[in-house]
Amino acid sequence: MQTLAAPELIEASAPDRVRAPRQWRRVALVAALAAALLGGWQLARPLVAGQLADSMAPALAERLGRDVLHELDIHTLAPSSLPQPQQERIAAAFAGLQAPHEGAPPHRLLFRSGHAGAIAFTLPSGDIILTDALVQALPDDGAVLAVLAHELGHLHRRHMLQRMVQEAVLPAAAGMVSGDMGWLVSSQAGRLPQLVWAQKDEIEADRYAADLLEHNGLSLRSLEEAPAALHAQGGTQHSYLAMHPLSGERLARLRERAGH
Template identity: 35%
Template sequence: MITAHYYDGETSRRHPVQLLFHRGLLALDGDGVRRSVRLSKVRVSEPLEHAPRILMLPDGTRIECEDPGLPRLLRKNGYREPRIVRWQRNWPLSLLSLLTLLAVLIAGYQWGLPAAADAIARQLPAELARRIGDEQLALMDEGFMEPSRLSPQRQAALRERFAAMRKPAGSPAYRIEFRHSKVGPNAFALPNGVIVMTDQLVAAAPADEAVLGVLAHELGHLQQRHSLRGLLQTIGVGVVINLLVGDVSTALAAAPTFLLDQAYSRDFEREADSYAIGVMQANRLPMSPMADLFERMADAGHDDDSRGTRDAEEEEAMEYLSSHPADAERIERFRRADQSMTGLSAN
């Protein structure tokens, strides 16, 4: 028999009682209270240090007990602590649970979140993607873009040449916009289908084929909806929930700034590179000019000794690398693409 306090659920008064456990029954007696209930119908709170155990009876009344003998009497009458409580007291199992949780979180971030972002991005309404892209383009024009200084004839020639190129079936609709940039050579694929190319990138290209290769690369980003997928992956679950319930204000507020600052993942870049190589090869155009462009930009970014004598255009060339990381692996891949096409032609 142990001491406890009983609360009848009608007043805040506590009734001192004695608890008796016998063959699966819990009986309490004292201060005008006398009743019994099967222990199997009693909910017992988990043990917490320096806190009483709470026994919730079926009718909503409860018992508070601080007697250290309670756990032994509960066990003796067939009560078993929940599995999670037993695990908490077993440090190897607790450690295993922690490691398992970490593994699940890492796997979810590495594979689950990208897969979910891909699936959701492909289901988002076209109107939402258009609104996000429009906001982003407006932000660019207000912040660091100016009207293009390329002649209308030059712009038209590049647009017409790219439009005439064969592209894979199902390629997305697009619109090419030229801008003069305050931050140097760059190109962006916006969720609304707009590809922005800067005058500085056109000027840095060793040949028009390099410009066409970059445009094909950006079209690959549009095809795979990389901007929206990156947005969903990085900004996270809150934006996804808002989009699913129809509240797009949060996404529209956050997306333009995020999309301007983001650097595509290596996987995204490889997908866009593969698309560009396929388009260029289908039109029997070389990838080496694009490799030369990336190589020139990489050299501009690493040639610190010549920084004092480099002209402004070369100084800015490294800016393109901030969102389109160029490295020896990618440059070599572009050159191998030309070699494979030459080998096919020879056969």
């Protein structure tokens, strides 16, 4: 009688059948370990970034911001085309605001234009960038002041510095040791006008802006009206709202603070 398989072949294949499940278990274990390490790093990275940002010397943070501004002025931004009297009026109104009890960090308002769109953002140097397109999109100077007060809140909480460090921890750490922030500047400069802020950061900046406006006897309704006006023009795709998303929670807090 002819057999279907030789016994030696059956015996030879048995270790392979045992080895395969073991290999898959090893692969699964390595994958699980990698996922755990990655998840742990994602949780730890904001804390590490916060510690690095807090440890950065003020002179180094200022130089970082100025270097980023230089890169932006070369590749992204252009000189403002707003009439000089309008620039001076907005700058004087903003400079005339008295700091709330939290205080205010040193800052400088800069008007710019360019293809970045209707945006405003801060740099670690204390520079607050306001584009012509955003000024023209807002209904009045009160709304512009509300936006600037919000940006000053970001600066007060050092959100931009923390975010830049978080996005590139290793270049930031190396730069703090060597004093050369070139890697961090080159890796982050082009991304800043498109950064999307976390709701936690937005709410903190809103709170500071409300304190600032209230301290100066100004209406808090502009904090709600400014993003509402931008939303009516371009929806959530509007450049400023894309950076500063107006969630339901944030809108509710603004309305509560404004007293309606």
